[in-house]
Amino acid sequence: MLNKEFLKKRFTVNDKACTELLKIMDLFASKTRFRILCILREQDFCVSDIAEIVEEGKISNISQQLKILTMANIISRYKVEKRVFYKLEDKRIRDIVDYLHKKFM
Numbered sequence: 001m002l003n004k005e006f007l008k009k010r011f012t013v014n015d016k017a018c019t020e021l022l023k024i025m026d027l028f029a030s031k032t033r034f035r036i037l038c039i040l041r042e043q044d045f046c047v048s049d050i051a052e053i054v055e056e057g058k059i060s061n062i063s064q065q066l067k068i069l070t071m072a073n074i075i076s077r078y079k080v081e082k083r084v085f086y087k088l089e090d091k092r093i094r095d096i097v098d099y100l101h102k103k104f105m
Contacts, residue, residue, distance in 0.1 A: 024092075027068070027069065027074065028096075032054060036054065036062070036066065036086075037075075037093060037097050038097055041088055041101070044078075044085045045085060047062055047086070050066070050086070073089070075087060
């Protein structure tokens with residue numbers, strides 16, 4: 001049986017990892033962001049394609065969610081001529097989305 005002091009020490013040591021995990025989970029809390037991550041798991045897309053696939057209203061809403069994911073260093077963007085494409089960069093997030101996709105979809 002584990003004692004309280006051992007558990008307290010273990011939780012203190014893992015505080016940074018716990019905080020990071022909660023930030024990641026917060027990104028999954030939005031239906032639109034989660035759908036975007038699922039789409040980008042498949043391939044890179046531009047904002048208009050993502051908006052068409054997600055069917056979640058305005059492109060401005062999709063752009064806002066893409067900005068949040070970009071600021072969190074989960075996705076990156078690049079230009080091809082005049083179009084901006086988004087790419088899922090974080091392998092950990094890709095693995096999580098893969099796992100969730102296999103378990104629940």
